[in-house]
Amino acid sequence: MAGRKALSIKTIVAIGIGSALFVILGRFGSIPSGIPNTNIETTYALLALFALLYGPAAGLLIGLIGHTLKDAILYGSPWFSWVIASAIAGLIIGLLTRTIAIHDGEFGKKEIIRFNLAQIAANAVAWFIAAPLLDIAIYAEPANKVFTQGLIAGAANMVAAGVIGTLLAIAYAKTRTKQGSLTKEA
Amino acid sequence: MRATMLAYTNHDSGIHRLTGAAKLIFFAVWSVSAMITYDTRCLLVLFLFSLFAFKISKVQFQDYAFVLYLILIFFVLNHIAIFLFSPLEGVRIYGTRHDVVHIAGRYTLTWEQLFYQFNIALKYAVVIPMALLFLMTTDPSEFSASLNRVGFNYKIAYSVSLALRYIPDIQRDYENISFSAQARGIDISRKEKLPRRLKNIILILMPLILTSIERIDKISTAMELRGFGQKEKRTWYRARPFARNDYIAIGIIAGIAVLTAWITFYDGSRYYNIFK
Numbered sequence: 001m002a003g004r005k006a007l008s009i010k011t012i013v014a015i016g017i018g019s020a021l022f023v024i025l026g027r028f029g030s031i032p033s034g035i036p037n038t039n040i041e042t043t044y045a046l047l048a049l050f051a052l053l054y055g056p057a058a059g060l061l062i063g064l065i066g067h068t069l070k071d072a073i074l075y076g077s078p079w080f081s082w083v084i085a086s087a088i089a090g091l092i093i094g095l096l097t098r099t100i101a102i103h104d105g106e107f108g109k110k111e112i113i114r115f116n117l118a119q120i121a122a123n124a125v126a127w128f129i130a131a132p133l134l135d136i137a138i139y140a141e142p143a144n145k146v147f148t149q150g151l152i153a154g155a156a157n158m159v160a161a162g163v164i165g166t167l168l169a170i171a172y173a174k175t176r177t178k179q180g181s182l183t184k185e186a
Numbered sequence: 187m188r189a190t191m192l193a194y195t196n197h198d199s200g201i202h203r204l205t206g207a208a209k210l211i212f213f214a215v216w217s218v219s220a221m222i223t224y225d226t227r228c229l230l231v232l233f234l235f236s237l238f239a240f241k242i243s244k245v246q247f248q249d250y251a252f253v254l255y256l257i258l259i260f261f262v263l264n265h266i267a268i269f270l271f272s273p274l275e276g277v278r279i280y281g282t283r284h285d286v287v288h289i290a291g292r293y294t295l296t297w298e299q300l301f302y303q304f305n306i307a308l309k310y311a312v313v314i315p316m317a318l319l320f321l322m323t324t325d326p327s328e329f330s331a332s333l334n335r336v337g338f339n340y341k342i343a344y345s346v347s348l349a350l351r352y353i354p355d356i357q358r359d360y361e362n363i364s365f366s367a368q369a370r371g372i373d374i375s376r377k378e379k380l381p382r383r384l385k386n387i388i389l390i391l392m393p394l395i396l397t398s399i400e401r402i403d404k405i406s407t408a409m410e411l412r413g414f415g416q417k418e419k420r421t422w423y424r425a426r427p428f429a430r431n432d433y434i435a436i437g438i439i440a441g442i443a444v445l446t447a448w449i450t451f452y453d454g455s456r457y458y459n460i461f462k
Contacts, residue, residue, distance in 0.1 A: 007339075007415075009410050009414055009415055010402065012341050012344060012345050012348075012409075012415075013345075013402045013406040014402050014406075015342075015345040016345040016346070016348025016351075016352065017348065017352055017398050017405070019348075019349035020348070020350075020351075020352040020353045021395070021398055023349070023353050025391075027191070028357075028360055029387070029391070031383050031384070031387055032376050032383075040384070045391070049395065053399070061345065065342075066349070069346075069349060069350070069353075072192070072317060072321055073191050073192050073321070073353075074192075074256070075253065075256060075257055075260065077257075077310075077314045077318075078317075080221075139221070139306075139309075140279075140306075140456075141268060142268055142271050143272075144271050145267055145271035148271065164387065164388055168388070168391060171396070172395075172399070175396065
């Protein structure tokens with residue numbers, strides 16, 4: 001069955017733990033950026049990293065479950081347009097970084113550039129397009145307000161995923177043993 | 187530590203006794219209905235109904251007071267933002283214009299805008315009490331069982347269950363790591379400059395995420411050894427069969443959904459216009 005392969009046990013657990021991390025970082029892990037009312041959310045660095053490590057299904061579901069739980073537990077009610085946008089961001093990053101073999105310790109310059117292009121593309125689609133359009137469709141909010149909010153949030157998330165996500169991925173790659181790293185002694 | 191998150195409250199009330207699945211269905215349909223309608227009359231009735239549900243749930247005010255304050259702040263900011271960005275949105279929607287007072291420049295307060303923002307406020311007021319109530323009256327383990335019951339794949343339901351199970355653990359890890367980092371002078375507040383702040387947050391995130399990845403490996407190995415995912419279905423310890431009240435609750439919400447949809451759309455517009 002195809003469905004069974006897509007959701008391996010490891011992916012299921014990664015979704016669970018990733019969503020729990022999403023909630024905790026959403027609660028404690030936002031850092032003021034210096035611009036009023038705009039925080040750099042470390043959750044989006046986490047989302048990018050987990051999408052890179054565990055694939056598009058994990059990215060999609062961590063975005064969906066993690067963001068829903070975070071909103072529900074912290075604010076009492078999920079803001080569905082942004083929940084869906086998070087899921088889209090996770091999915092796209094996962095899809096575009098599928099061929100990066102980070103589990104084999106491969107995360108050099110080439111992979112860093114690919115990871116960042118993927119996260120910029122994903123965040124752009126999610127926050128510049130999907131989130132504002134869904135805000136208008138679901139909540140009927142004024143267009144210029146939601147597009148401004150989307151622009152700010154998207155830019156902040158790109159910074160979070162680009163700086164923090166990249167550094168975390170490099171650190172993770174260092175903990176893995178590279179393929180073919182053993183040398184035969186003469 | 188003072189409670190800063192919503193949690194399950196263990197009281198004995200009619201709402202607590204409903205099965206998780208019935209509450210989940212009720213809440214989902216309720217949210218969709220409230221999202222769709224902009225009809226003031228429907229929203230007012232729904233709001234009164236949600237207050238009534240709160241009343242019979244026996245949930246204490248102090249259990250959710252802090253969340254309520256957070257919501258109120260967000261709520262006020264959002265309303266100010268809507269007005270700042272689009273002071274005449276109401277005029278655009280209702281197609282008429284009755285000025286109240288001219289403020290400055292393009293900012294004129296109109297009755298239409300007030301009515302539009304009143305409707306947005308009502309929408310929040312309808313959804314939020316039900317969401318709070320759902321969270322505070324549903325046992326987390328029963329919640330995953332009910333997700334499976336309403337049709338989600340049990341693997342996804344299990345992911346949600348894992349997330350709920352590990353939120354307290356990860357919160358404790360985060361606090362331990364961040365306190366020990368602070369003891370060594372690593373600051374992530376406004377007092378540090380931005381590049382330094384980013385560097386410091388990485389010093390906290392790194393151990394947290396690396397231990398979490400290790401934890402994922404451990405849990406998935408344990409689940410694999412116990413044969414998780416071998417069968418098409420699984421049973422849940424906390425699953426309960428539907429009782430009479432569950433059917434009544436689902437009947438009520440079906441009625442509400444149909445009525446709001448009908449009242450909202452029978453004149454062809456999502457908005458209830460008092461200015462015509």
